[in-house]
Amino acid sequence: MPATGAILVVDDDPAICVVVGEALRRQGHRVKTAASIRERGALMESFTPDVLITDVMLPDGDGLDGVADILAAQPGLNVIVLSAQNTLNTAIRATEKGAFEYLPKPFDLNELTRAVADALGTRQSAEEPEGDVGLPHDGLPLVGRSPAMQEVYRTIARVLSNDLSILVLGESGTGKELVAEAIHSLGQRRTKPFVAINMAAIPRELIEAELFGYEKGAFTGAHARTAGKFEQAQGGTLFLDEIGDMPMEAQTRLLRVLQSGEVTTVGGSKPVRVNVRIIAATNKDLPLLIDDGRFRQDLYYRLNVVPIALPALRERREDVILLARHFLERAAQEGLPRKTLADDAAQLLMVWHWPGNVRELQNMMQRLSVLSRENVITADMLRNMLPIDAMPADYAAPADQLAHAVRDWARRQVGIGLGQPQRSLHDDLLAVVEPILLQEVLASVDGNQIRAAGLLGINRNTLRKKLTDYGLDPLQMRVQD
Numbered sequence: 266m267p268a269t270g271a272i273l274v275v276d277d278d279p280a281i282c283v284v285v286g287e288a289l290r291r292q293g294h295r296v297k298t299a300a301s302i303r304e305r306g307a308l309m310e311s312f313t314p315d316v317l318i319t320d321v322m323l324p325d326g327d328g329l330d331g332v333a334d335i336l337a338a339q340p341g342l343n344v345i346v347l348s349a350q351n352t353l354n355t356a357i358r359a360t361e362k363g364a365f366e367y368l369p370k371p372f373d374l375n376e377l378t379r380a381v382a383d384a385l386g387t388r389q390s391a392e393e394p395e396g397d398v399g400l401p402h403d404g405l406p407l408v409g410r411s412p413a414m415q416e417v418y419r420t421i422a423r424v425l426s427n428d429l430s431i432l433v434l435g436e437s438g439t440g441k442e443l444v445a446e447a448i449h450s451l452g453q454r455r456t457k458p459f460v461a462i463n464m465a466a467i468p469r470e471l472i473e474a475e476l477f478g479y480e481k482g483a484f485t486g487a488h489a490r491t492a493g494k495f496e497q498a499q500g501g502t503l504f505l506d507e508i509g510d511m512p513m514e515a516q517t518r519l520l521r522v523l524q525s526g527e528v529t530t531v532g533g534s535k536p537v538r539v540n541v542r543i544i545a546a547t548n549k550d551l552p553l554l555i556d557d558g559r560f561r562q563d564l565y566y567r568l569n570v571v572p573i574a575l576p577a578l579r580e581r582r583e584d585v586i587l588l589a590r591h592f593l594e595r596a597a598q599e600g601l602p603r604k605t606l607a608d609d610a611a612q613l614l615m616v617w618h619w620p621g622n623v624r625e626l627q628n629m630m631q632r633l634s635v636l637s638r639e640n641v642i643t644a645d646m647l648r649n650m651l652p653i654d655a656m657p658a659d660y661a662a663p664a665d666q667l668a669h670a671v672r673d674w675a676r677r678q679v680g681i682g683l684g685q686p687q688r689s690l691h692d693d694l695l696a697v698v699e700p701i702l703l704q705e706v707l708a709s710v711d712g713n714q715i716r717a718a719g720l721l722g723i724n725r726n727t728l729r730k731k732l733t734d735y736g737l738d739p740l741q742m743r744v745q746d
């Protein structure tokens with residue numbers, strides 16, 4: 266049974282104050298709400314919350330401003346930040362200000378009540394809050410506001426102030442190296458080197474020399490002692506890309522270095538102490554490689570302290586247009602002609618399954634910036650580049666496209682309907698989608714109404730009535746051929 270406490274909810278959206286307030290009161294908490302920073306200040310003169318839940322964009326300023334001061338005055342307080350500004354920047358700022366949890370909007374109410382229970386169960390010790398540590402926030406590299414990217418941002422924000430090893434997982438082109446660079450350039454090692462090495466790009470026999478360095482005469486062509494990537498990264502971050510391609514012998518040596526914190530060059534005997542943060546990345550299934558005897562399990566555990574899984578672009582299609590516009594804008598800033606996306610082109614980009622992920626989208630936008638004669642990119646221009654018809658069926662028509670279509674439709678209908686007292690938008694929408702669903706399901710079971718009703722999860726009589734209402738003839742819905 267979680268502890269109950271005093272909660273202050275600060276949000277200028279009255280609906281959020283009511284819903285969150287009610288949910289927390291039902292759990293026995295004492296709740297007060299404020300709609301602005303000014304109201305928050307006034308309330309806190311007489312009310313001492315255990316948990317402060319705050320929005321970021323408030324009518325009189327930034328809800329995060331002043332949080333460090335509040336925490337300094339009341340170190341036992343836990344802060345939960347809610348924000349519709351779902352960027353890496355917000356996640357990092359929330360963490361820096363000492364927030365206990367950051368929940369991007371729209372958030373799940375259960376998740377929020379759980380966070381409150383956790384906050385009450387694990388009061389922060391009365392340490393000095395870190396305050397604003399002055400990280401460089403401008404030009405943050407990662408673009409995307411999908412829930413999957415929110416999770417990535419939250420994890421990045423949590424690993425900036427420590428040196429835990431990170432394993433970044435994801436298909437090629439999903440931004441693994443960008444994540445590694447972001448962790449380095451925003452973290453405490455940012456003034457020291459970031460050194461990357463790609464195991465798949467170096468001949469196997471040279472990997473150890475590249476990583477650990479070599480002595481003069483260690484092998485043919487070794488004319489002078491050469492520092493390896495570990496020594497080059499001294500004090501900073503070493504990014505081990507495509508770690509799944511590392512040969513077994515090199516894995517053994519790497520494990521030894523990680524355990525001892527010392528590197529011995531190839532052909533050398535005097536170990537050198539190294540202090541590097543390790544971020545590894547792979548698009549391979551490492552547990553599978555372990556089963557095949559091609560990857561060391563002990564090394565895997567050593568590297569996989571904090572995993573960060575990057576979603577494929579097709580799993581976060583809501584980010585595609587944002588990314589496409591970002592790349593067009595970047596091309597324009599680099600001096601290429603400025604292009605914009607027509608609505609139909611944007612829709613088409615959302616349908617494509619992006620086997621090359623963000624890299625493929627970036628290349629396409631750069632190509633269009635250079636090659637397209639028109640300033641507006643249309644769907645017709647994209648069709649040659651995106652063979653949608655040849656796309657594997659598994660990737661087509663995901664539920665989120667349907668959601669987008671419904672949202673567009675609803676917005677347009679609401680616009681048209683303004684000023685009309687009587688509309689039946691709910692029925693209008695059902696009249697569009699329901700017959701399609703009934704037709705498709707009936708056709709798939711060769712017109713068998715009992716099986717169709719079973720698949721639809723409705724009563725057979727209900728199905729028959731709907732067919733009559735919509736004027737559909739089940740006999741015409743048998744599979745042809």
Ligand SMILES: Nc1ncnc2c1ncn2[C@@H]1O[C@H](COP(=O)(O)OP(=O)(O)OP(=O)(O)O)[C@@H](O)[C@H]1O
Pocket residue numbers: 406407408409435436437438439440441442443444506548588623624627
């Ligand atoms: N979220 C993102 N926002 C902006 N640019 C991105 C994002 N993700 C990837 N990119 C860009 O896409 C390209 C590919 O990213 P990156 O090289 O980090 O992918 P990767 O997963 O490391 O690929 P590989 O496994 O092939 O090495 C880069 O130019 C990168 O800047």
